[in-house]
Amino acid sequence: MIQRDVQTDGLTQRVLESGPENGPLVLLIHGFPELGVSWRAQVAALAQAGFRAVAPDMRGYGGTGGPAETGAHTILHLVGDVVDLARALGRDRCVVVGHDWGAPIAWHCALMRPDLFTAVAGLSVPFQPRRPKGPPTPAMAAISKRAGLGDLYISRFQAPDAHEPFDADPATALRKMFFAYDGATPDPGQSTGFLPAGVDLLGSIADDATLPPWMSPEHFKEYVDAFAAGGFKRPLDWYRNLDRNWELTAWLQDRRIEQPALFIVGERDPVRHYAGAHEAGLKDWLTGLRGQHVLSGAGHWLQQERADEVNHLLLAFLSEVGAGD
Incomplete structure (x- = not known):
């Protein structure tokens, strides 16, 4: 397993990779606040099974970095980066897998470029079709207000x-985020994602939060070093483009994902408080859905919390659908 830089259009992408050079390509897309190294267990397992597994630090993260402008972090930029990476690796067909924010990127890769992305898997965040009535953030605010839950x-x-x-x-x-969204954290310590007036997300999480059982001090240091160097501004810019993404994707309205698809979520993932409603109708939007799995007792950080189970499900999916070659 190696870490190296790959030059793509306008970016130098830091990737973690392993597997035979000519093996079927699987791209693994991380979310917030993570890095390519969050997929280390999957890179190893996929490589051992004969796949070429590549996990980049995404735009705004870690060794990849990228532009400082908020507007340079739309879904079109993020999908474009994945397309560019596949091309730089010499491939015109591959499978894309995403976790957390990486899941919407993976879903949109499949929507926008079905010729390139022949199968797709999402962890933790289900596919959410474009809302035809207007952009998402005003809708989020209105729902939170009606329910009296505080701000999402x-x-x-x-x-x-x-x-x-x-x-x-x-x-x-980082310690607070990993703690508050982990499956091992008791209910009172988990974040619901909703915040009372005057309290920010970090302020809503207990100061005595500890690292999850699966997070070693050495692995945690990888995250701390990366975010201390690169900051959180560009990762949060992904969120600041949600309404812009809605404007840019009108052409995808009502489009379904027809490629083979897989969805995995943790039973105790706090994200289900605000994204879980989309799980029920997945089969209507993922017409090639091959599996929808809920991992008992698991939280949000699935590929690290439950590496063996996730590896088993991914390898079973890939063995069934192939990886595009």
């Missing part, structure tokens, strides 16, 4: 200074 953290992330509490102490911010 995604609404708070729209503020131009929302990254500053994270940048002030990256180690504490």
Whole structure:
């Protein structure tokens, strides 16, 4: 397993990769606040099975970095980066797998480029079809207000200074995030994602939050070093483009994903509080859905919390559908 830089259109992407050069290509897309190394267990397992597994640090993260402008982090940029990476690796067909924010990127890769992405898997965040009645953030705010739940953290992330509490102490911010969304954390310590007035996301998580059982100090340091160097501004810019993404994807309205698809979610994933409603109708939008799995007791960080189970499901899926070659 190696880590190296790959030059693509306008970016130098840092990737973690392993597997035979001519093996079927599988791209593994991380979410927030993660890095390509979050897929280390999957890169190893897929490589051993004969696949070429590649996990990039995405735009705005880790060794990849990228532009500072908020507008340079739309879904079109993010999907384009994955397309460019596949081309730089010499492939015109591959499978894409995404977790957390990486899942919407993977779903949109499949929507926009079915010729290139022959199968797709999403972890933790189900496919969410474009809402025809208007952009998402006003709808989120209205739903939260009617339910009396407080603001969804995604609404708070729209503020131009929302990254500053994270940048002030990256180690504490990361420790709290991994704790509050982990399956081993008791219910009172988990985040619901909804925030009372005057309390930000980090302030809503207990100060005595500990690292999850699966997170070694050495692995945690990889995250701390990367975010201390690159900051949280560009990762939060992904959220700040949600309404812009809605504008840019009108041409995808009502389009379904027809490639073979897989969805995996943790039973105790707090993201299900605000994205879980989309799980029930997945088969209507993923017409090639081959599996929809709920991992008992698991939280949000599936590929690290439950590496063996995720590897088993991914390899079974890939053995059934191939990887495009």
